[in-house]
Amino acid sequence: MISKYFLGASVLIVNLLLFSSCLSSSDNNMEYPTDPQIYAISISSKTDTTSLLPGVVFTIDQVNGKLFNREPLPYGFHVDSVMLSLTGSTSYGFSGIEVTLEPDSSYAWSSSDSIAIPRLRKIKTTAPDGVTSKNYDFQLNIYQEDPYILTWKKIGENYLNSPVESQATILYRDRFYTYYRSGDEIKAVSTEISDTPGWEAVDDLPGIPHTLRLSSLITSGNIIYALDAATGAVYHSPDGANWSIVQTEYEVKAIYGELPNAAAGNILLAVSHDEKVRFARASNDFSDIVLMNDLPANMPVIDFTAMKVESKTSYASKFIFLSGGNTTSDALNNDIWILQEDGGVIQYITSKRPDGILKGSSLFYYDDKPYLIATSAGKNILMYSDNYGKDWIKAEENQSFPENFAGRTNTSVVTDADNNIWIFGGISSSNTQLVDIWKGRLNKFALD
Known part of the structure; x- marks a missing residue:
């Protein structure tokens, strides 16, 4: 007689053997991934x-x-x-x-x-x-040289015909344009961006008034704008050579530049309205001007330097900075102003006042931060801000201007798409017009 326990054990052993065989067969048929890539x-x-x-x-x-x-x-x-x-x-x-x-x-x-x-x-x-x-x-890339050395070199000089009473340089359509007052005329030269610039005269300049305020020159899209110092009228040029007056609904006191958080072509102005000076936003052709809030009395409207800030790392950091210049009452502006549009209103604050003299200072945006050229004891000092203008830090020795860089005010500073800083002319400490060009570049960009 066969024990029922023996039969039960036999069934269990057979099932285990069959299950083990299935597992072995499954392992043998498994297809392992063939992708060797690192993700x-x-x-x-x-x-x-x-x-x-x-x-x-x-x-x-x-x-x-x-x-x-x-x-x-x-x-x-x-x-x-x-x-x-x-x-x-x-x-x-x-x-x-x-x-x-x-x-x-x-x-x-x-x-x-x-x-x-x-x-x-x-x-x-x-x-x-x-x-x-x-x-x-x-x-594994490691900077082999100090990336924050700012190297300066002199590119050229004496590229304007004498006499030169005032000057301003802008970047327009991938060319430098220098407009300058010579005697009773406004003249201009232009060149492609190059370490060996080949300056060409911009002939005639039909329509340009001889009283054009050169410090007011701005570009917006493919148009150059500026104010006439004698009449306050707005003039524009679609090509850098031909100029004509722009009819405006209000008297324009200042052109501050394009609003960085607005649609292309929206230009921030200061205009007169009902015996007040107000902010206003203009369309690219000035056909539509929208009035905004009142301008503070001590904000500059003449001969200031302006800078548009659009941060690559902070979406909310979109400002216009103003420095130097004179107010509507012709008082000196001794502050750096930070402007931002918010809901159709221009909000504004002033920076903690930096070292140096702001009269004739120059603002420019570089390496995703605001920079400022001010003067101290007849020499130029370079400053920057790591917190979008709240505080200003004097640049270290590795970014200072070379010994042969003549101290100056009212210089034009332009940054190009290749991370170069260009400095054009200015007024020397002896009140003469400098006609030279300097180029600066951070080592971090030279190593790219």
């Missing part, structure tokens, strides 16, 4: 006391097989080894990773091991299938 990379190190490494963003160029950080680490940064984390397309990761260190040392690497990051040159990843592989060149 994320991060590094860290206990010796990184400033915690810079976790924030490094790597570019993964799958087409050319390159891993690198576009924004270099600071000048002088160094760590001997790091923990490296590589992420694949699935949770399987990689079946193998091989690294090559300089000079020509290759080995199989485990993610639990640290790696000599200054020597790492290549990474070879093998997909979970154990067959498909991909090679990457690796580069």
